[in-house]
Amino acid sequence: MKAEVIAAIKRGEVAIVPLEHGYGYACDAFSIPAVNRLHQLRNDPPGIAAQVIIAKTAVLDGIAQGITPQVRELTAAFWPGLLTLKLLQNQSLNWDLGDGGTLREFAVRVPNQLQALEIIEETGPLAIASAATSGNKPVTRISNSNGLAAFDIGEIQPGPLSTVVGLKGENLVVTRVGALTLEDLRKVVSAIELASE
Numbered sequence: 719m720k721a722e723v724i725a726a727i728k729r730g731e732v733a734i735v736p737l738e739h740g741y742g743y744a745c746d747a748f749s750i751p752a753v754n755r756l757h758q759l760r761n762d763p764p765g766i767a768a769q770v771i772i773a774k775t776a777v778l779d780g781i782a783q784g785i786t787p788q789v790r791e792l793t794a795a796f797w798p799g800l801l802t803l804k805l806l807q808n809q810s811l812n813w814d815l816g817d818g819g820t821l822r823e824f825a826v827r828v829p830n831q832l833q834a835l836e837i838i839e840e841t842g843p844l845a846i847a848s849a850a851t852s853g854n855k856p857v858t859r860i861s862n863s864n865g866l867a868a869f870d871i872g873e874i875q876p877g878p879l880s881t882v883v884g885l886k887g888e889n890l891v892v893t894r895v896g897a898l899t900l901e902d903l904r905k906v907v908s909a910i911e912l913a914s915e
Contacts, residue, residue, distance in 0.1 A: 719869045720833065724840045726867035732756050734849055734868035735834050738800060739877035740856030741868075744771075744834075747843040750814045757816045759864065761851050767817040768845035769802065769825040773838040781843060782826065783808050788890055788907045792883065795906040798830035800897035804884035815845055827880060833869055883910070 723733040727745060730752045735744045743759055745752035747770050756768060772778070775793045778785060782805040792801060804823045807813075815824060829835065838844055849857040859873045879896035883903065890910040892900055903910050 722867045723869045724837055727841045732866055734863055734866050735837055736869055736871045737829050737831050737834055740858050740874055741849040742846045743849050744844045744846045747845040748813050753816055753845045756847055760847055765817055767815040767821055768847045770843050771829050771846050772843050773835050781808050791906050797828040800880040802827045802880040802882045
């Protein structure tokens with residue numbers, strides 16, 4: 719199953735991969751047709767950007783810019799895991815995650831899911847989105863793969879969403895509290911605020 723998924727992604731196709739708390743659609747983050755197909759499968763409205771998952775923190779230096787020491791502290795503490803960072807993309811990248819190339823930021827994380835990490839190690843950065851259509855509960859069991867290559871590990875237990883942290887200037891701001899609380903984050907970086915604070 720893993721080999722089929724890796725081959726499909728390398729061919730520029732969308733595949734189904736397991737994540738911590740549900741299955742996701744995944745494709746080569748640099749394949750614009752594949753990213754478009756991912757959004758079609760989810761019936762996403764125009765302008766929605768897919769998240770990016772990478773296998774190790776070191777990859778950030780190639781795809782993001784303006785990485786602060788505080789960002790590095792968070793990645794050291796919480797990756798792999800349910801921490802999503804919104805960072806400025808490297809301006810030399812030729813990708814479109816579904817936003818028409820209008821967003822300067824992108825969302826990225828290292829998942830804490832062994833099979834997903836094994837796939838990313840072979841394919842490079844993946845664009846990913848829940849295999850559920852927008853607004854629906856996560857897909858925890860594959861009942862219909864829509865003819866896509868799928869890495870089926872059986873039923874996945876549901877759980878919390880990732881916590882999303884972005885940069886506002888040099889400051890870190892939590893835009894969504896999920897698996898990691900503000901207190902968890904402040905144990906590593908004290909100067910971090912909720913977006914509403």
